[in-house]
Amino acid sequence: MRFIGRANELDYLESSYADKRAQLVIMYGRRRVGKTETLAHFAAGKPHLFFSAQSATKDEQLAAFSKQMFAAGAPAARYIDRYPDWQTALSDLVTLPRNSSNDNGRRLVIFDEFPYLVKSDPSLPSVLQNLWDRTLQHEDIMIILCGSAMSFIEKEILSEKSPLYGRATGILKMQPMPYWDATAFLPDYTDEDKTLAYAILGGIPHYLLQFDPDDDLQTNIENRILRKGTALYSEVEFLMHQEFRETATYNSIIQAVALGATQLNDIAQKTLLSPQKASTYIANLIEVGLLEREFPANAKTVEFSKGMRGLYHISDNFFRFWFAFVFPNRSNLEFGDIGGVYRYDIEPQLHTFAASAFEHMCADWLRRCNAAGTLPFHANIIGRWWNSKDEIDVVAGNRDSTRLLLGECKFRNQPIDMRVLQELRRKGSQLRGEQRWYYLFSLNGFTESLRNLAEHDDSIRLIDMKTLFGAR
Numbered sequence: 001m002r003f004i005g006r007a008n009e010l011d012y013l014e015s016s017y018a019d020k021r022a023q024l025v026i027m028y029g030r031r032r033v034g035k036t037e038t039l040a041h042f043a044a045g046k047p048h049l050f051f052s053a054q055s056a057t058k059d060e061q062l063a064a065f066s067k068q069m070f071a072a073g074a075p076a077a078r079y080i081d082r083y084p085d086w087q088t089a090l091s092d093l094v095t096l097p098r099n100s101s102n103d104n105g106r107r108l109v110i111f112d113e114f115p116y117l118v119k120s121d122p123s124l125p126s127v128l129q130n131l132w133d134r135t136l137q138h139e140d141i142m143i144i145l146c147g148s149a150m151s152f153i154e155k156e157i158l159s160e161k162s163p164l165y166g167r168a169t170g171i172l173k174m175q176p177m178p179y180w181d182a183t184a185f186l187p188d189y190t191d192e193d194k195t196l197a198y199a200i201l202g203g204i205p206h207y208l209l210q211f212d213p214d215d216d217l218q219t220n221i222e223n224r225i226l227r228k229g230t231a232l233y234s235e236v237e238f239l240m241h242q243e244f245r246e247t248a249t250y251n252s253i254i255q256a257v258a259l260g261a262t263q264l265n266d267i268a269q270k271t272l273l274s275p276q277k278a279s280t281y282i283a284n285l286i287e288v289g290l291l292e293r294e295f296p297a298n299a300k301t302v303e304f305s306k307g308m309r310g311l312y313h314i315s316d317n318f319f320r321f322w323f324a325f326v327f328p329n330r331s332n333l334e335f336g337d338i339g340g341v342y343r344y345d346i347e348p349q350l351h352t353f354a355a356s357a358f359e360h361m362c363a364d365w366l367r368r369c370n371a372a373g374t375l376p377f378h379a380n381i382i383g384r385w386w387n388s389k390d391e392i393d394v395v396a397g398n399r400d401s402t403r404l405l406l407g408e409c410k411f412r413n414q415p416i417d418m419r420v421l422q423e424l425r426r427k428g429s430q431l432r433g434e435q436r437w438y439y440l441f442s443l444n445g446f447t448e449s450l451r452n453l454a455e456h457d458d459s460i461r462l463i464d465m466k467t468l469f470g471a472r
């Protein structure tokens with residue numbers, strides 16, 4: 001299997017590794033996002049100890065860790081077969097052989113699924129903190145603590161009350177891959193199908209790997225999502241059971257959001273929960289990276305206005321797809337009516353379904369251009385704007401709100417015409433910004449009159465699929 005993307009994460013890890021000071025890096029992110037694979041890729045070619053914790057008792061974990069330490073060169077003689085506790089085990093990290101090819105003789109130690117270790121021995125963070133303060137912070141060592149239990153890491157490791165608070169030299173929260181890396185899993189797809197696949201699977205490598213790059217999109221949807229017994233068919237239920245106890249309630253909340261409930265009261269009404277209860281469940285879904293709350297950019301200052309009520313969305317593309325098309329069709333799918341569900345439910349709605357993922361892709365494209373310095377100005381904020389009547393797919397503004405970029409994204413069969421530009425100008429007149437640019441993103445190109453206009457007017461930029469997937 002080819003390793004794809006993750007350039008920023010690897011850059012970050014390499015620069016920590018090259019740093020002269022001791023490093024304690026906390027890495028976390030939702031399940032399946034690619035933490036282990038990225039760490040393995042980073043560690044390859046460097047002497048290292050990679051300990052993948054299991055859900056087990058403290059004694060079992062210590063036994064497994066001791067075995068790896070002794071095999072890696074820690075002196076076993078002092079202990080009969082294993083370390084008696086984490087204090088002695090971690091004290092011995094400094095006895096591991098150094099990396100002789102590296103200037104600073106760095107030792108690299110990775111604890112994958114660290115929360116499992118703390119669960120079986122809650123004193124571990126304070127043991128590590130003590131050792132760090134006394135000895136480890138003066139050693140040539142890089143320790144990475146990795147975990148997928150997001151709430152655990154955020155509450156127990158990174159919060160002020162945690163003994164490890166303030167000791168971490170770096171925190172890396174792994175996000176799903178951006179579309180340009182995610183679609184590299186399906187290199188021979190057309191740009192349109194890449195977009196559809198990204199709208200369905202998102203940037204989670206484990207999901208992207210389920211599709212066969214040699215099969216077309218329809219075959220992949222039918223055989224790898226809609227077919228009972230496949231990993232993706234049962235993934236949502238599997239993950240929900242792993243993360244939550246009251247899965248039925250969580251399911252009903254996500255389904256309510258999938259069906260268009262975007263405000264707390266709507267969600268509470270649809271799920272028959274009190275708003276207080278609903279908001280607790282929603283907070284947990286946000287914590288595990290399944291829901292998000294989006295705020296509109298502010299019309300006056302082009303900042304996100306937290307004061308306004310945000311809208312809830314399903315942040316994970318695959319969960320959106322599953323709740324939109326698999327969950328409501330479960331009884332048909334259980335009877336093997338895959339072709340029917342595809343033809344009558346999915347195919348006619350797929351482009352509409354993909355429209356919001358397409359908007360996110362366009363915003364990410366702008367963010368990448370912004371980082372590369374290829375936008376007409378440096379944007380301080382890039383997001384969506386809406387009020388009670390109008391909505392703009394993507395807006396970007398500079399710090400003092402003098403420059404404004406307004407964008408419209410159309411994932412549909414007709415080319416974008418002049419009316420779309422006129423409508424964008426009208427909606428944009430409600431936002432501040434002396435100098436304005438109009439960015440039109442289109443699946444199927446632009447009418448000739450619009451192309452002629454854009455040729456002579458630098459404030460109008462036409463972005464087609466080739467640009468979105470190619471040049472910045």
Ligand SMILES: Nc1ncnc2c1ncn2[C@@H]1O[C@H](COP(=O)(O)OP(=O)(O)OP(=O)(O)O)[C@@H](O)[C@H]1O
Nearest residue numbers: 002003004030031032033034035036037148205206
């Ligand atoms: N950058 C990548 N390129 C190619 N394949 C990848 C990449 N990242 C992850 N994968 C693959 O995706 C799958 C999930 O990745 P991985 O196990 O690293 O995720 P994780 O975040 O550690 O998951 P979990 O928290 O569920 O253990 C694996 O099959 C892995 O090989």
